[in-house]
Amino acid sequence: MSIRMILAAVPLALLAACGPADKPVEPASAPAQPAARVQGLLPLDEYSVxxxxxxxxxxxxxxxALxxxxxxxxxxxAIIVVRDGVQMLDIRGEPGLSxxxxxxxAGRSGAGPRGELFGMPWSRLDVPLKRCWMGKDAFRHAVICTQPGESVLRYVFEVPGWTxxxxxxxxGLARATLRDFIWKSGAGGYVPAGGGA
Structure with a gap:
């Protein structure tokens, strides 16, 4: 067989290997989300609650459905999720989006990506002080912090006696303990640490 015949046969062999598609491929949409009940503590990270x-x-x-x-x-x-008579999630919409x-x-409902749990002392989380600020409204007198590289997940600390x-x-922060978490989708942007909830 000559080199010219081999070169002519290669594209045909490649086309045959691909074979016909059964049906057109649909464009990818949002990943499927599990519908099964989440047992125990909800895992929290930058991407999900x-x-x-x-x-x-x-x-x-x-x-x-989730x-x-x-x-x-x-x-x-707000949309509220209640488990066994206890509120575990208070969900708000992203402004301007659906x-x-x-x-x-609620602190007792979730676990952070590094194993942060309700009641854990502030000192154990090794959070830089510059990444902490005072909360407002429902979180007034609480200290809110983020970990480096994790602006989406915020940790809410209660400081005994601090008003x-x-x-x-x-x-005072040495006596602070983890009370709750706040997660923001980030879809609409963020107020940098030092401002916001």
């Missing part, structure tokens, strides 16, 4: 991700619709039926064994309620501008935005996670609106001194 258990089965909830940034692209999850802000609709009670969408949240109920938590089929739990009670899902709509209250004013997806989830900010989620308040001021400025950061407590280091000895």
């Amino acid at each position: 258990g089965p909830i991700m940034a692209q999850t619709p802000f609709k009670a039926e969408a949240i109920q 938590f089929p064994d739990d009670r899902v309620e709509t209250r004013r501008d 997806t989830v935005g900010e989620i308040h996670i 001021r609106d400025d950061l407590p001194p280091i000895d």
Whole structure:
């Protein structure tokens, strides 16, 4: 067989190997989200709160599908998830979008990406002080911190006896314990540490 014949046969062999497609491939959409009940503590990280991700619709039926064994309620501008009679998630919509935005996670309901758990002291999380600020509204008098490289997940610390609106001194923070988590989808951008919830 001549080199010219071999070179002519190669494209045909490649086409034959590909074979006909059974049907056109649909464009990829949002990844499938598990519908099974999340057992135990919800795993929290930059991308999700258990089965909830940034692209999850802000609709009670969408949240109920992710938590089929739990009670899902709509209250004013929030969707609430209640498990065993205890509120574990307070979900708000992302402004200007139809997806989830900010989620308040009751401390006893979640576990951070490094194993952070409810009641853990501030000193054990090794959070730089410059990444902490005082909370507002529902989190007034609480200290909120983020880990380097994790602006989406925020840690809410309770400081015993602290009722001021400025950061407590280091000895006060040494007594602070993890109370709750706040997760923000990031879809609409962020207020940098030092401002916001």
